[in-house]
Amino acid sequence: MNILHKGKHATARMLMVIAWFVFAPFMAAHADNAAVDASESMTAMDWLERLGPALNMTSYEGVFVYARGDQVHSMRIAHRYRNGQVEERLVMQDGGSGEIVRKGMDVVCVLPDQGRIRLDEVIPSGPFAEAFTNQLMPVSQWYQPALMGEDRVAGYEVVTVDLTAKDNDRYSHRLWVEKETGLLVKSHVRDIDDAVLEHFQYTSLEITDDIADEKFEVQTEGREITRHLGAPEPQQSTVGRMTGWTLNWRPDGYMPAATPSSSNGKAVAFSDGLATFSVFVEPVKGLKMPTGASRVGASTVYIHEVEVAERPFLIVVVGEIPPETARKVARSVSIDDALAQRWVASDH
Amino acid sequence: MDERLRETLSAMMDDEADELSVRRLLSHDDQNEVREQWQRWQQVRDLMHEAPSASYSVDVAGAVRAAIDDQDIPIADKAEPVPRAGGYWHWPVAAMVTLALLVGFGAGAGWGTAPGDPNNALAFTGVDQRASQLALSKEEIALQRLDEQQLRQVRQYLLEHAQHNSVGAGRGSMGYARMVSANGGY
Numbered sequence: 001m002n003i004l005h006k007g008k009h010a011t012a013r014m015l016m017v018i019a020w021f022v023f024a025p026f027m028a029a030h031a032d033n034a035a036v037d038a039s040e041s042m043t044a045m046d047w048l049e050r051l052g053p054a055l056n057m058t059s060y061e062g063v064f065v066y067a068r069g070d071q072v073h074s075m076r077i078a079h080r081y082r083n084g085q086v087e088e089r090l091v092m093q094d095g096g097s098g099e100i101v102r103k104g105m106d107v108v109c110v111l112p113d114q115g116r117i118r119l120d121e122v123i124p125s126g127p128f129a130e131a132f133t134n135q136l137m138p139v140s141q142w143y144q145p146a147l148m149g150e151d152r153v154a155g156y157e158v159v160t161v162d163l164t165a166k167d168n169d170r171y172s173h174r175l176w177v178e179k180e181t182g183l184l185v186k187s188h189v190r191d192i193d194d195a196v197l198e199h200f201q202y203t204s205l206e207i208t209d210d211i212a213d214e215k216f217e218v219q220t221e222g223r224e225i226t227r228h229l230g231a232p233e234p235q236q237s238t239v240g241r242m243t244g245w246t247l248n249w250r251p252d253g254y255m256p257a258a259t260p261s262s263s264n265g266k267a268v269a270f271s272d273g274l275a276t277f278s279v280f281v282e283p284v285k286g287l288k289m290p291t292g293a294s295r296v297g298a299s300t301v302y303i304h305e306v307e308v309a310e311r312p313f314l315i316v317v318v319g320e321i322p323p324e325t326a327r328k329v330a331r332s333v334s335i336d337d338a339l340a341q342r343w344v345a346s347d348h
Numbered sequence: 349m350d351e352r353l354r355e356t357l358s359a360m361m362d363d364e365a366d367e368l369s370v371r372r373l374l375s376h377d378d379q380n381e382v383r384e385q386w387q388r389w390q391q392v393r394d395l396m397h398e399a400p401s402a403s404y405s406v407d408v409a410g411a412v413r414a415a416i417d418d419q420d421i422p423i424a425d426k427a428e429p430v431p432r433a434g435g436y437w438h439w440p441v442a443a444m445v446t447l448a449l450l451v452g453f454g455a456g457a458g459w460g461t462a463p464g465d466p467n468n469a470l471a472f473t474g475v476d477q478r479a480s481q482l483a484l485s486k487e488e489i490a491l492q493r494l495d496e497q498q499l500r501q502v503r504q505y506l507l508e509h510a511q512h513n514s515v516g517a518g519r520g521s522m523g524y525a526r527m528v529s530a531n532g533g534y
Contacts, residue, residue, distance in 0.1 A: 181485040267508065276508040287497055294502075297510075301502055 004179065023280040034047055044145035044161045050182035051175075057081045062154065062205035063093065067262045068198045068297020078215040087216045099220050110220040139273040142166055142253040143173070145261050151176060153185045154205035163274065168192060169251030169325045170275050171298055181207055189298040189320060197298035198320070242338030249332035270319075277319020277326065281333060283340075284312040293323040302326035 059080035066073050074093040079086070088102040101108045137146075143163035151158050153183075156178045163173040166285040172194075176186035185205060247268075254270040254277070267280040284305065292303045300323045304315040315333045317326040 083453075269509070276509075280505060280508070287501055289498055289501060294505070299506060301505060316505050318505045 020207060028246050042147075042159075043087065043146040045140060047137070047147070047159055047161050047177050047182070048145060048163075048175075051177065051184060058183055059209050059211060060173060060205060060207040061211055062202045064200065065245065066198075066200050067201075068299065071145070071296070074203070078211055080209070080216070089216050089218075091220075097220050099218065101216065101218050103216070109217055110218055139163065142170060142187065143271050143274065148174070153178075154202040156185060156207070158185055165192075167252070168322060170253075170321060173274060176201075180209065183207060191322065197295075214277045230284065240335065244342075245333055245335045247333055248281065251321070252328055275320045277317055277321050277329065279329065280314070280316040280318070281335065282314055284314050289314060293327060295323060300326040302330045304330040304333075306333075306335065308340045309337050311340065313340065 010067040059082075061076075061078040063074055063076045066075070072094075076091040076093055077088070079088045081087075085104045086102065087104075088100075090100045092098040099110050101110075143146045143165055146162045146164065148160035148162050152161050153176050157180075158176040158178050161175045161177060163175070172190045172192075174190065175184055178185050186201040187199075188196045190196055191306045209223070250270060251272075253272040254272055254275075255272070256268060267278055269276055269278045289303050289305070291305050293300060295301075298320045300317070300319060300321055302317040302323065304317075304327075306313050306315060313335055315330045317330045321324065321329075
């Protein structure tokens with residue numbers, strides 16, 4: 001159970017740091033009506049701070065839509081916080097049936113037999129690294145926050161907060177925050193031309209403590225897989241470990257974050273508190289990959305190949321960052337000769 | 349698809365298609381193409397108008413399907429008996445929505461996209477013309493042309509990246525959405 005305990009710890013810390021999305025201060029809504037009344041005088045930063053503190057601690061159900069590029073998905077979600085534990089159930093609304101049920105750190109996934117989803121790909125294949133620094137990222141250093149006004153989303157009154165990127169190494173965000181709870185109910189990721197690249201939005205929502213228990217039970221028939229979101233092995237927990245390679249440039253404000261759970265520790269993630277990108281470095285094996293950039297909504301995939309010690313290596317940068325930034329990051333990676341050789345050798 | 353059919357589709361989006369055009373559209377040889385175009389526009393429209401895109405009545409969809417299958421019977425009579433006005437056939441919202449459901453989301457857009465289906469490349473049509481305006485133009489790769497294995501590998505990268513921001517990282521539903529999206533291949 002030690003692992004379980006550590007897992008909670010590491011996750012809690014992560015949650016605190018990247019508290020941007022979805023979960024909201026339920027506590028604040030109930031305990032702090034004065035704050036709600038004072039919403040008139042709240043600044044953009046005040047609203048952003050409300051997004052984070054009581055992360056996970058709100059209860060709601062609804063349907064949200066997520067769109068990037070040509071892809072649109074909708075999912076039904078039920079989420080509650082009870083006895084210090086998060087319970088959550090997501091049901092795919094498009095195509096085949098599938099669902100993800102989470103109780104605390106336990107995740108059960110039921111996915112359709114047919115289709116292209118590999119079951120083991122959908123839920124985390126391993127423990128999450130002990131991630132992120134212990135402090136909140138100074139988001140306002142890289143984004144200009146501004147209160148844009150009021151609106152209504154899924155029947156709830158919201159305030160609109162803009163986070164405009166201060167440089168070209170990140171995208172701008174617009175957030176729609178529910179007034180009473182601080183729940184994020186809609187968000188846009190926009191590029192420099194103000195085109196919306198990624199769109200997340202509740203189309204129906206009810207914020208309520210009164211959600212029946214069976215709404216958190218697995219209901220789809222099918223193959224189930226169960227995972228426990230545990231803590232990483234100690235030797236894997238080094239934040240920002242880059243074994244055998246160095247990143248010589250990265251955009252201002254991006255700090256090493258979670259180490260991806262796979263790729264034999266040869267991948268590292270970076271975050272500026274809002275956007276993240278991952279860098280994968282690995283020897284080229286059988287498969288020949290094209291090089292260059294591609295985008296899916298706000299996500300860029302940049303693939304770059306280099307020769308080190310007469311061996312080809314693949315450098316892949318994936319993240320919600322502009323293609324030009326991804327390119328610069330990928331091209332700044334240098335692979336250490338000696339380590340590269342040992343690394344290739346150990347792969348065989 | 350020719351320009352006229354495209355215009356009809358567009359008019360349908362605006363509730364302004366006349367019945368004849370709609371029938372011509374429905375008898376178009378390549379219904380897949382029509383369906384795809386409609387689906388794309390419908391998605392855009394839904395997002396623009398923030399219309400919900402789930403949980404519509406299946407029965408109504410069935411009625412529309414029957415109407416489309418049996419093209420000898422005037423669609424308007426069978427599915428939605430709405431009087432024509434001003435020379436235009438005004439599509440009721442429900443019919444719009446069910447048609448979207450039928451030809452769009454109902455037509456296998458989703459988890460079960462068939463392997464080998466060229467439409468799988470949809471996932472990567474995000475290869476954006478805009479991006480080519482950047483210094484990248486020469487490096488821009490059309491991932492549509494990736495083979496199955498390469499696509500799979502790219503998805504794997506997207507997925508692993510998405511996982512960092514997902515369940516354990518507390519991004520909640522957004523994280524799930526990115527993860528499923530990375531997996532979907534549609």
